Amino acid sequence: MRQRQRVILSGMNPTDNASSPAATTPLPPLSAAELRVLGCLIEKEATTPDTYPLTVNAAHVAANQKTAREPVMALEPGEVNHALRQLEAKGLARQVFSSRAERYEHRATGFFDLPRQQVALLGLLLLRGAQTVHELLARSERLCKFADADDVRHHLERLCQRQPALAVRIPRGPGQREDRYLHLLGGPVDVAAYAAAAAASAPAATGLEARVAALEEQLAQLQSQLQALLDAGAD
Template sequence: MDDTTIVLNAAEARLLGCLIEKEATTPETYPLTVNAAQAAANQKTARDPVMALDAGAVNHALRQLEQKGLAKQVFSSRAERYEHRAAAFFGVPQQQVALLGLLALRGAQTVHELLARAERLCRFNDAEDVRHHLDRLMQREAALVVQIPRGPGQREDRYAHLLSGPVDVAAIAARAPSSPAGEPANAELEARVAALEAEVAALREQVERVLAERTPG
């Protein structure tokens, strides 16, 4: 499918972000089952906005991503699983896949927020490296990212994804950031909490896998 025609709804964008994130943070349970994808989509931390998707909505969103060429269904341990195809679909390197994933999960963010939060997904040299890859995503024929000028009291421009179509730049610029920019302590705490949530999800997935393998039939 031509990426100029791709438009994701909120659930599809969230699930794509989850698949991108979990490929890097919990490779032992990736590709994700529907249950694992639901847990990832509904996390209370590292998500903006927080969602409460039921299993049916998650399953539908994953199937829609598959139909659009952004996900692929695979089978393992008698459970259907999904992996993303963002790199191949958009023809972008891992750094840009990671940025799209973060923007899909957490909304508009500054370069420094993206740099701090990308650490568990992909290594960037510095803020300029992040800015370079954002520029590449904006300069495509069908741009995947847009720059949001800083609003009153804000110190940095922010960036938002265009996977769900055009965004209201003025409205986002006027909206307060989800967390203050330039606070590494907050970023470190977020990373620790996210890592713990990922570990719990991975353990739950492993238990479910063992139980499934032991269940006759």
């Protein structure tokens, strides 16, 4: 019987990338709330720099955003606050004190010792799950500029080749045109089972879906700008 590929996020060899906290400390799987909040911190650092680091309220709004999120979540404020504190305890976020409100920033760049391109891709994978190279290229425009699809693929493969890996490539199944990539911060992934399930449930891509996706991206940008204005007024 063919053995299924199972990719696991585990501790690094202490001799690899020793300057990073992740080099010597295994990272336990993050909860769904922690994954969503970390992705939001990465996203908003790039898209709303004037109001970053985020307040707890801004992080709550971002986590429950109905566009550019898969799946859409309905987290309570307390869940977001708890997720922020858990991320802080794990070294992936840091509280920044301001005159009026607690604010949080992510520390993924230093924790994993990643260039900005890979941080941006990791953030997108955290927010929207498994995605193709071309989907990531289209969705990364506001986070980081990539030269082309090959540039995106290069940085994705670097995430996959790390020890421990931060992402995994999911081979394309029947009816799918491209391989997809999935983050590993939520724990082990059974690649064969995931690919089979996704192939069975994936709808065929249409021009209408592409237009809807573009409108969702535009709406997400408007929501980010509105939140920036609200946060500026609060300060």
